[in-house]
Amino acid sequence: MFDVVIKNANLPDGREGIDIAIRGGRIAEVGPGIAAEAGETIDATGRLVSPPFVDPHFHMDATLSLGLPRMNVSGTLLEGIALWGELRPTLTREALVERALRYCDLAVSQGLLAIRSHVDTSDPKLVTAEALIEVREKVAPYIDLQLVAFPQDGYYRAEGGVEALNRALDMGLDIVGGIPHFERTMAEGAASVAALCRIAADRGLPVDMHCDETDDPMSRHIETLAAETVRFGLKGRVAGSHLTSMHSMDNYYVSKLIPLMAEAEINVIPNPLINIMLQGRHDSYPKRRGMTRVRELMEAGLNVSFGHDCVMDPWYSMGSGDMLEVGHMAIHVVQMAGIEDKKKIFDALTVNSAKTMGLKDYGLEKGCNADLVILQARDPIEALRLKANRLLVMRRGKVVARAAPRVSELRLEGRPAAVDAAEYAPLRPGKA
Numbered sequence: 083m084f085d086v087v088i089k090n091a092n093l094p095d096g097r098e099g100i101d102i103a104i105r106g107g108r109i110a111e112v113g114p115g116i117a118a119e120a121g122e123t124i125d126a127t128g129r130l131v132s133p134p135f136v137d138p139h140f141h142m143d144a145t146l147s148l149g150l151p152r153m154n155v156s157g158t159l160l161e162g163i164a165l166w167g168e169l170r171p172t173l174t175r176e177a178l179v180e181r182a183l184r185y186c187d188l189a190v191s192q193g194l195l196a197i198r199s200h201v202d203t204s205d206p207k208l209v210t211a212e213a214l215i216e217v218r219e220k221v222a223p224y225i226d227l228q229l230v231a232f233p234q235d236g237y238y239r240a241e242g243g244v245e246a247l248n249r250a251l252d253m254g255l256d257i258v259g260g261i262p263h264f265e266r267t268m269a270e271g272a273a274s275v276a277a278l279c280r281i282a283a284d285r286g287l288p289v290d291m292h293c294d295e296t297d298d299p300m301s302r303h304i305e306t307l308a309a310e311t312v313r314f315g316l317k318g319r320v321a322g323s324h325l326t327s328m329h330s331m332d333n334y335y336v337s338k339l340i341p342l343m344a345e346a347e348i349n350v351i352p353n354p355l356i357n358i359m360l361q362g363r364h365d366s367y368p369k370r371r372g373m374t375r376v377r378e379l380m381e382a383g384l385n386v387s388f389g390h391d392c393v394m395d396p397w398y399s400m401g402s403g404d405m406l407e408v409g410h411m412a413i414h415v416v417q418m419a420g421i422e423d424k425k426k427i428f429d430a431l432t433v434n435s436a437k438t439m440g441l442k443d444y445g446l447e448k449g450c451n452a453d454l455v456i457l458q459a460r461d462p463i464e465a466l467r468l469k470a471n472r473l474l475v476m477r478r479g480k481v482v483a484r485a486a487p488r489v490s491e492l493r494l495e496g497r498p499a500a501v502d503a504a505e506y507a508p509l510r511p512g513k514a
C-alpha cells in the first residue's frame with residue numbers, strides 16, 4: 083500500500099508511461115505499471131514529471147522591493163547598487179520577512195522548492211540576516227533555503243565589512259560570499275578572495291561569490307578563486323556566480339583558466355536574465371552579451387547551474403519566479419539550440435543546481451524525497467519552449483500547489499473548440 087501513486091508520467095530522461103509510487107514522503111518505486119493500491123492516484127496523462135526547480139542564486143532580501151524608494155532610472159547595475167544603498171537603511175525585519183514569504187509563495191506555485199539566497203551583510207545592523215534566518219525557518223517545510231553572507235558593498239571596501247560578515251556567519255548564515263570585482267583594487271579583490279576562502283575552510287562552510295560581474299576582460303578573480311579553492315582543500319564546495327568577464331577574456335587565457343576551474347571543481351552559476359540585461363552597457367555596437375562561456379564550461383565537465391538572481395528589485399524590474407524563463411533566456415543567449423543542448427539547459431535548472439546546493443536525496447529515483455512537479459508539457463524541451471504551466475507541485479509526498487490546465491476556448495467556425503498549447507508540438511523525432 084502506497085500513500086500516492088502518480089500514473090503515466092514522462093520523465094526528464096525520456097522514459098514514458100512511468101508510474102511513481104510514494105510512501106512516507108519518499109519515492110518508494112519507479113517503473114511502468116505499478117499495480118499496488120494507493121491512498122491517492124494522480125494521473126499525469128503523459129505529461130512531464132520533473133524533480134523540482136532549484137534556484138542556486140537569488141537575492142531574497144531585495145525581492146519585490148521594486149520602486150522603493152524610487153525606480154532605477156538608468157536600469158544599470160551601478161544605479162541598482164546605489165538604489166539598494168538608499169533602501170537598505172530603511173529596511174525593517176517585518177517588511178523583509180513579509181516580502182520574502184510572498185516570494186516563497188510564488189516560488190512554490192512555480193515548482194521552485196530550493197533557493198540559495200545571498201543576504202547583504204553590509205549594514206552592520208544585520209537586520210537582513212535576522213529576517214532571512216526567520217524566513218529560512220518558516221519556509222523549511224516547503225522550501226530548502228540556503229543563505230549566503232554577501233558583502234554587497236565590498237568585504238574590505240565597506241566600513242565594518244569584515245566584522246559584519248563574520249558576525250552574520252556567527253548568527254547562522256550557511257555560506258561565505260564575496261564580491262572581489264567591487265573591492266577598490268584588483269589586489270584588494272584578490273586578497274578578499276583569499277581571506278574569504280580561509281574563513282570558509284576554518285568554519286567548514288561552502289563559498290559562493292559574485293565573481294567578475296563585469297565586462298572587463300582583466301577582471302580575473304575567478305582564477306584566484308580557483309587557486310584558493312585548491313589551496314584550502316575546498317574542491318567542489320565553491321561556486322563562482324556570474325563570471326561575465328569570461329565572455330570578454332582573451333581566448334588563450336581562457337584555455338588555461340577553464341582547466342584550472344575544473345581542477346578546483348568550481349560550480350558555475352550564470353544568471354542569464356540579469357547578465358543579458360546588465361552587461362555590455364558601455365558598448366555601442368556591436369554589443370557584447372556578457373554571458374559566461376556556458377558551453378565550453380559544460381564541455382570541460384564543470385557543473386553549470388542557472389540562477390534567477392532578481393525578481394522585481396532595484397536591479398531587475400522583470401522576473402516571475404519561473405526557472406523555465408531563466409532557461410528559455412539561456413538557450414537564446416548561449417545559443418544552445420540543439421536537442422541535447424536544450425536537455426542540458428533543463429538539467430542546469432534542476433539536477434545541476436541541486437548539486438551546486440548540495441541537496442540530499444534530490445531526484446526521481448527510488449529512495450529520494452517525494453518532491454516533484456507535473457508540467458503541462460510532454461518533455462523538457464517542450465517545457466522550456468512553453469515555459470510550461472505547473473499543474474501540480476509536491477513536497478515530501480504532499481501536494482503543495484495545483485493549477486488548472488492552461489487551455490483557451492476557441493470560437494472559430496470549423497476549427498477545434500479549444501487550444502492547449504502543449505498539444506501543438508510537431509511530431510517528435512522517432513515518435514508517431
Ligand code: FE2
Binds near residue numbers: 139140141200292391
Ligand atoms: Fe546576485
